Amino acid sequence: MSGGASDNVLSLTTDELKEKIAEEVGRAIEVSLPRFVERMQNTLLSTMGERIGELREDLTSDRGKAKEKKGCSYNKFMACKPPVFNGEVDPIACQRWISDIEGVFERTHCDESDFVAYGTGQLRGQTKDWWDNLRNERGVETIRAMTWEAFKVPFLKHHSPKAVINKIKEEFMQLRQKGETVDKITGMFMDKLKFCDDLVKTEEQKIYYYHTMLRAEYREFMTPSHYESLTDIINAAREREIELKRQVERGERRALDENPSPTKKPKVAESSKKGSAKGGSPSCKTCGRIHKGECYFKNKPCVACGKIGHGVANCPDKVTVCYKCYQPGHKKSECPELVGNKESAGSRDETPKAKARSFQITAAEAKMEPDVVTGNTSEASGSQAGADARQKGKL
Template sequence: MAGETGKESTSRVTEEMKATISEEVGKTLEASLPQFIDRLQTTLLAVIEMNEKKNAGKSKACPYNKFMACKPPLYHGEVDPIVCQRWISDIEGVFERTHCDETDFVAYGTGQLRGQAKDWWDNLKKEQGIEATRIMTWEEFKTPFLRHHSPKAVINRIKEEFIQLRHNGESIEKITGIFLDKIRFCDELVQTEEQKIYYYYNMPSAKYREFMTPSKYGHLTEIVNAAREREIELKKQIERGERRVFDKNPIPVKKQKLNEAPKKGVDKGGIPPCKICGKNHKGECYFKNKPCPTCGKVGHVVANSPGKVSVCYKCYKSGHKKSECPELEGTKDTTDTKPDAQKARARSFNMTAAEAKTEPDVVSEFQHEFYLIRVQIDLLYHIDLFNTLHSR
């Protein structure tokens, strides 16, 4: 009995000790709990701040709507190295501004392909597989993209155009833009600033180059600004009337011959043809009060004279022209029946005075004298007309 009583007392003491210890520990924890929470919170904030500092230099994730808010450019599949590489540069600029993840470059970039470019991308996905294109990096995408849309043959043509680039009437701003677009593909030709200045100097026309010295420029911008200043000065000279404006593709004007009669109904500079001489001129006509050598009357020239006598150069008779000569009426039928006959070569014959009297085809003395008078009249008219034109 005594042993059992000892065990009970021992267990009772143990329970009392446990309760006392629990009570004291509870009081201690309750008193130190705010301090513990503060230390825990300080530790967590320190860990978060440390992680933020470690990830400060890394790119942040960018959702697709944030990427589209920057209005990335579209590409329609032009096989043009200038357009193609400009799109690559612009889309990479959007990636940088939006802190886009590198794993999203291909997915976001290919979403801006349209037309033939979209067809090319769909065909590439079929060739390489959807899984392969899904894990494709941006550099892996650019290799086949540039090979298709920026071929070497087109780049070589751009290099040839760059060497032969000349000023053809465009503004300095436009020609400078073309120069900068093409120079990106000529790294092996243009490696220094001096070479850039040399090629740019050979581009403008002589009216620009005569005021520019390549050796005094140290940067491309300096010679470009000099060309701009010269262009402004040329425009001012044109406005002041000190320089003529030359057309880029002037229409050639056919000069009228000295003795050529003017075409009827055609005005020259808005001036109607003169009713007396038929020419297009201003002021009073020179032939207005000058008598006609044929009829002696004024108000017309020899060509418009009512008393003008037509002389046939076939039979040398007056009253008709050679085309209306009755002697040719019989020969017209024979010539029409032989359209393919070759024309006879011209020949000359020498005749004596006795043979001329008996020959019926020889012109009579009267007709010969009349013909000489006619020739002299025409000659005087042309001489007078020639002197009149030169005196003006």
């Protein structure tokens, strides 16, 4: 029996042996696979649960940190270079500082509870003294609980009084463009307009007051009803300003004084006076004459030097010739011959000075002359005695 079994085993081929092993391994895997899958599922579930718990803890801590970091730090606030207020009693400067500091609050996402603390840190000079005094009056706890809107009430009352605001309103109504540029006068207009809400309520009124403020050179080419907004009429004024500058460069208009003095009258040149008498056109820089439009001699050669770009009247190489002696270098009025003749004629015309003369008469002759005034009796007798003595001496 044993010999026969061994012979059967030996008689198996290699392929049959491989097939037999594969069957046995498959049966073993089928038996152990459910246990393996179950073990893997348990391991994955436990790992995922632990990881989810860690993520929840991280999220909770991040939210807590985010709540703690709400707003911005003082260093971040100062990094934006907030403006400083020195305490000017000027409503325009005061409103500008408030607007700028609130812009920094918005950009840095600053918490509202820090507005007063951060904002008052930018006060300097007299306004810093005012704030210290207010803080001592109301107490530290009241100041800490103060909101930004509550801070602006006493701040504006002190630095923007009603009397100054009323003065700004008067200046707005009387504002007129003199020698300022459009941008400069527009800036003045906008600064004062902030305090005239009760006077200027609509866009049409803004356009009307802006048009009234401009110079006549601007108003004559601009109609307020043609503009829908204040920006439109401002841009139109800028375009008109550019055109006026071009006219000055072309010589069609005299340049205006940008800083006129209220006490001194502007000096008008000789050529501009002549031009105003003939229609307001200045003298041409090319030919020296008064005309409108492009100069006829612009491309003509100069008769004196042959160059282009100027006339004989403005020729730099022009030689002055005297019409008396026909010598170059001086005019007829400066001719040496005429000057010499005038001096000689003046010397001949001088009359000799009359010499001093004296007249002597006697007292008797003096009595006979009606034009002689005599003194008292003593003086007359003295003069008579003197006259008699002189008469005896002659005899």
